[in-house]
Amino acid sequence: MKIKQLMEGVDIVGVFPEFRDVEVRRISCDSRDVTPGTVFVAVRGPMQDGHKYIDDAVKRKASAIILEDRPLKPYVSEGVPFIVVKDSKEALSKIADTFFGHPYQRIKCVGITGTNGKTTVSYLVKSILNAADIKCGLIGTIGYKVGEENIKTNNTTPGVLELHALISNMAQAGDPYVALEVSSHALDQERVKGIIFRSAIFTNLTQDHLDYHKTMEDYFLAKQKLFTECADGNTNFIINKDEAFGQRLLGTLRGRIWQYGFSSDADVCVMRHELSRNGSQAIIKIPQGVINITSALVGRHNLYNIMAAVAFGVSEGLEPASIKKGIEAVYSVPGRLERIDAKKGFSVFVDYAHTDDALKNVLESLRLVLHNGRIITVFGCGGDRDKGKRPKMGRVASAFSDYCFVTSDNPRSEEPEEIIEQIIAGMEKNNFEVVCDRFKAIQKALTMAAEGDFVLVAGKGHETYQTIKDRTFAFDDKSVVLKILSLPEKHV
8 A cells, every 4th residue: 555545534734755655564553563664653652652753763763654744754765754744643643544455344342431341342242243143343351353353452541553453353254343441541541533323322430440530530531531522423322321421411312212220111121030040030121012031141230231231232223032032141251250160158259340349240230149158259459540439349348248368459550568458448347368479369369268168369350460569470360270279171
């Protein structure tokens, strides 16, 4: 592809020293990835400014540089064209769309945002579509699924270039839909800029990521962009009406709106339900009538996730039978109240809960289906993240657990002991023990557990690593539980 073709539709301020119609083989925002034939786009991010690395990109033989500032020297001797634009993030989105063949015109994007529930809802959406014999790609916290290929990841929502490449590959693989978890970081950093979503789903909003967003208002405004900047008159808005921020969204949206919740006037609502340690049964009202669902997903919070997915199916005009089949086909979601059969008379659950609200939801769900046993919780808080939620998580864990082991999560650059001190400052009952070593904390919890008890290992969920200072090493809560209990993977 030629550079002039690539730049069609981009607001260009100027070209220096000249607009040579060079061949473009790749696009990159990372100067370290630049090779001959690469267009380097200098983007200002929250941590780095790509304009600082223009020299490096030129040295690596970039075919062109796209930037916001007019360069101090035009590199005439190198013969590299500098294309100055008003907004390099916007330019990146447009040229990525062109370079990858306009993938969003070939696939329907289902965006799911909220503090909790995004992963589970995305799995349910995919399963419902599959039940209707419709293929669906997956992009989210646990990984990406392109056709039949599974790809591991470290980001909930990938960067602009990777996202466009993934969507393009999905379209080529014959996936007419993609279920995409959309994080607040991705929305704030404009990683999904230029995408018009077929469906936009809002789950809930509780305190998280305030190390980044600073206030709940900023956090909400970032989430809101999915419904204001990434939608058009054909977008289906699927909103949790029982949630305060959901109500706020509903007050601003116009168009194709589908409300879900326990409120009887919602488009999709739970009329009756029964919860157990083995899942839930629910009669869900939809505009066409009712759907009787038996799900292996445990807890009231999962009923909300189920309703969100049901509302998606209804908005797409799918048959109730396909919706039911798809929901019931999801036995578990990795690291989301994932049940491990301990074979010891007690039950073990691994969950990703890393906010006070998520932890409260999980513990309340377990309490509702607990008979005569205890809830023993192992948890910690991540380092270099929102410190304000640490005492809140301690308060919730102490209040809703019978006993807690407060341990290390991913402390990153912080001292684990200092994080733990901030957690226990919020614990109002003396029903906890500090065990900094996460393996030993899990081991102690499992040793304490007796018949009928629930052991909850919270915070890391699907994650398979632990980061301490500058070292990252393998650590998988589920595998650790199985190792301590001497159970093979097949018993999960």
